[in-house]
Amino acid sequence: MKGFDQVMRLGDLIPARETTGSSLILQEKGNYLFALERGARGASTVYCYGLGGHKREGETWIECAEREAQEELGTRIELLSSKVTYYMNRHGELEKIGVDEEVIPLLLFEMVFPAEASWNPRNEGWIYYIVAYRARLCQAPAPLDIEGLISLSEAQIRQTAEGEVTLGNLLDDGARLWEKEPIAREAKLTPVGTAWALSRLLAQEITLEGMRKG
Numbered sequence: 001m002k003g004f005d006q007v008m009r010l011g012d013l014i015p016a017r018e019t020t021g022s023s024l025i026l027q028e029k030g031n032y033l034f035a036l037e038r039g040a041r042g043a044s045t046v047y048c049y050g051l052g053g054h055k056r057e058g059e060t061w062i063e064c065a066e067r068e069a070q071e072e073l074g075t076r077i078e079l080l081s082s083k084v085t086y087y088m089n090r091h092g093e094l095e096k097i098g099v100d101e102e103v104i105p106l107l108l109f110e111m112v113f114p115a116e117a118s119w120n121p122r123n124e125g126w127i128y129y130i131v132a133y134r135a136r137l138c139q140a141p142a143p144l145d146i147e148g149l150i151s152l153s154e155a156q157i158r159q160t161a162e163g164e165v166t167l168g169n170l171l172d173d174g175a176r177l178w179e180k181e182p183i184a185r186e187a188k189l190t191p192v193g194t195a196w197a198l199s200r201l202l203a204q205e206i207t208l209e210g211m212r213k214g
Contacts, residue, residue, distance in 0.1 A: 007098035010061060010131060013087070013108060020129040022065035023052035023194040024077065025106055025208055027136045028151045031176070032208060034195050035072065036148035036183060046167060046187040048150065048160060050132065050194025061131045062103055069135075072145050076138040082106040082210045090127065092200045106210050107132040109197045132194050134208070141178065148179040150189075154202055160191045161199035 014020050026033040039045030051072050055064040062079060069077040081104040087095045088109035099105065111128040143149050150167075152160070152175055159165050168185035171177060191199050198208060205213040 007100045009100055010105075010108070013097070013099070014129045018127065018129055019054065020061075020131070021052060021054040022061045022068065023050035023130050023132040024065055024069060025132055025134045025194070025198065026051060026069075026077065027134070028141070028176075031151040031153050032157065032198075033137075033141060033149055033151050035143075035146040036150055036179070038147060038183065038187070039190070044184075044187060045190055046183055047192050048152075048189045048195045049192045050130075050198075051146075052130070052132075052194070061101075061105070062133075065131075065133050065135070072143075073137075073141045073149075074139075074144050075141055077135045078138055079103045080134040080136060082134055084210045086201065086206070086210075088197055088200065092197075094201070094204060094206075103133060105131045105133045106208070107194075107197060107201065109194075111193055111197075130194060130197075132197065134210075143178050143180055147181070148177065148183055150178075151176040154208060157191070157195065157199050157208075158202040160189045160195065161203065163188065163190060165189055 034048045035051050037047045039047060053068045055061060069075060085097050085099040085105055086107050087097045090110040090112045108131050111130055141149060156170055156175060167183060167187050167189060
């Protein structure tokens, strides 16, 4: 990976023919909006992840992000350029990189799809490269192609990384929830994908505005 002193295009940073997609770090009244999905084990777990999805052939990462917002929330969004981009590898290690794009993403990270995972479309382990953009809502959100939505503060995102916080804990602490059907309040939130990457970013004292604290 090239460092911050060498500015590159996203297409140069992501290996050719690898699976890639866009994700949203979506601002919602001072907090950040994530999708929810019940775990396969029933009520005990609910996964928390960033809105977004796979980039289609011929799409740009920006077009992918905007399309996914329409499909999952039924709303337009405004993408926001970041002053800096961080590359996070599969181990959670960070590197500041230079990116030359119309909209500068906050994060480019590697997500591992384990070979044994039930939701893995392949029969092997592989890396999914996700471009995560800061964005704001242009309309009120609604869960369309997802089970639910939750709005979390930076402190709450960091808290989910510990794996012991429940949906009820977060709601008592001021989180906002949209759900198609009731989700058990005792379910523990497990961050995956963008939610996991952002919890790692915050743990290293970097805000979701891309600034290092102190």
